[in-house]
Amino acid sequence: MKRKHLISIEELETHEIKETLETAKSFLEISKRPIKKVPTLRGKTVVNLFFEPSTRTMSSFEIAAKRLSADVMNFSSASSSVRKGETLKDTVLNLEAMNTDLLVIRHSASGAAKFLTTFCKSSVVNAGDGTHEHPTQALLDALTVLERKGRLNGMKVVIVGDILHSRVARSDTFLFTKMGSKVVLSGPSSLLPSYFSSLPVKVEYNLDKAVEGADVIIMLRLQLERMVGGFFPTLREYRERYRLTPWRLRATKPDAIVMHPGPINRGIELSSDVADSGRSVILEQVEKGVAVRMAVLSLLLGGAR
Ligand code: NCD
Numbered sequence: 001m002k003r004k005h006l007i008s009i010e011e012l013e014t015h016e017i018k019e020t021l022e023t024a025k026s027f028l029e030i031s032k033r034p035i036k037k038v039p040t041l042r043g044k045t046v047v048n049l050f051f052e053p054s055t056r057t058m059s060s061f062e063i064a065a066k067r068l069s070a071d072v073m074n075f076s077s078a079s080s081s082v083r084k085g086e087t088l089k090d091t092v093l094n095l096e097a098m099n100t101d102l103l104v105i106r107h108s109a110s111g112a113a114k115f116l117t118t119f120c121k122s123s124v125v126n127a128g129d130g131t132h133e134h135p136t137q138a139l140l141d142a143l144t145v146l147e148r149k150g151r152l153n154g155m156k157v158v159i160v161g162d163i164l165h166s167r168v169a170r171s172d173t174f175l176f177t178k179m180g181s182k183v184v185l186s187g188p189s190s191l192l193p194s195y196f197s198s199l200p201v202k203v204e205y206n207l208d209k210a211v212e213g214a215d216v217i218i219m220l221r222l223q224l225e226r227m228v229g230g231f232f233p234t235l236r237e238y239r240e241r242y243r244l245t246p247w248r249l250r251a252t253k254p255d256a257i258v259m260h261p262g263p264i265n266r267g268i269e270l271s272s273d274v275a276d277s278g279r280s281v282i283l284e285q286v287e288k289g290v291a292v293r294m295a296v297l298s299l300l301l302g303g304a305r
Contacts, residue, residue: 001299005117005124008133010175017142017175023295024143024288030067031290040298041070044101049092050127051077051107054287056262057127057137061104064293070101070301088112089119096122101205102301105129110167123300131165131226136296137184137261138171140289142179144281145216147288148257153180161220161269164191165227168261172218173201179207186210187242207242214252218259219244219269235268245271249279257281 001016009017030038046065050058056087058074063223065072075095081138082091102123105113110130117124128134146152157176163169163185173196176183183201185192192203204210210215232238244258258270258280266272274280 004300005113006135006296006300007113007117007124007126009135009171009178010133011197012135012178014178017139017178019191020139020292020295020299021143021146021301024139024291025146027291027298028288030294031287036067037066037069039069041065041301042066044070044301045099046070046072046102046104046297047095047100047122048072048074048101048127049077049095049105049107050075051082051088051105051112052128052184054127056289057106057134060286060289061127061136061258061293061297064290065297067290068294070297081161088115092116092120094209096120101216102297114225125296125300128167130167130225131170132167133171133174134167134261135171136289136292137168138175139260139296140285140292141168141218141261142175143173143288143292144259144285145257147284149215152176155181155212155215156184157181157212157216157218158184158186159218159220160186160207160210160244162222162231163187163196163220164189164193165223165229166220169218169220170195173199181216181232182213184210188232188238207244208248208251211244211256212251214256214260216257217244217249217252218261219264220261221263221265221269239268243267243269243271245273246273248275259285261285290302 048061060073062072100122104125104127110132112129113126159169173183186207199293261281
């Protein structure tokens, strides 16, 4: 991979996606060793800049950087001078003055990661910007599917729920369509954005129909923190129509897998018996996330093995 930053899946060529996944595959084994460390990024400094809450993504980037022997600093906006009125640009310039090599950023504003590339010397990785993209989540979703199914093409991938506010849905849609799979989006019409009209995706409002013959189902949380106004009549009605239950799973392929980027709102988009069933690969996604982030960090910093 020749690029310096990773901002979106939309900008990636299919050969770059393949190269990243191949590299991630080769890193999977490191996390199974008794000593989980290689010297690939020794002497490099990675800063995690999180302006929004995160459990999986921040810890995954931190663990990935540490397994590659990089030095990592976690910056949380809640305990920083952002609370005293410091701007995003000044915050980043000050951290960069400490000679960082790579910045991982999560921010509520779509475009925040791209904005950093206009003035940063360091590489920038988008760890989720508003409703725009979350490229490493799509790459780890792809690695999970690849490991389970052995391919990324010719599959029916159904993405369900709050597509409108989901950067994961956008990145996954770009990735799976680029790799030759069929993407079906399902959710209430008020939560389906118009960008899909320019993409080779199908929309099916009825979840029972959408999941027919599916290979992969990606369930999403209602992003209540990004909603202004009412997008569905009641939570009860949303659950009735869009919760994935064992009954609904009967219409998929027998070996279909259920995915979720987390955090799960149990009982709303996913019933617990599905979340905890053998069909669910949700914790495998988290495991693959570390390898994918190791691959992204090493490819961008030129330290691939
Ligand atoms: C997602 C995110 O932050 O975009 N979570 C994640 O990174 N695994 C999805 C969400 O918050 O619902």
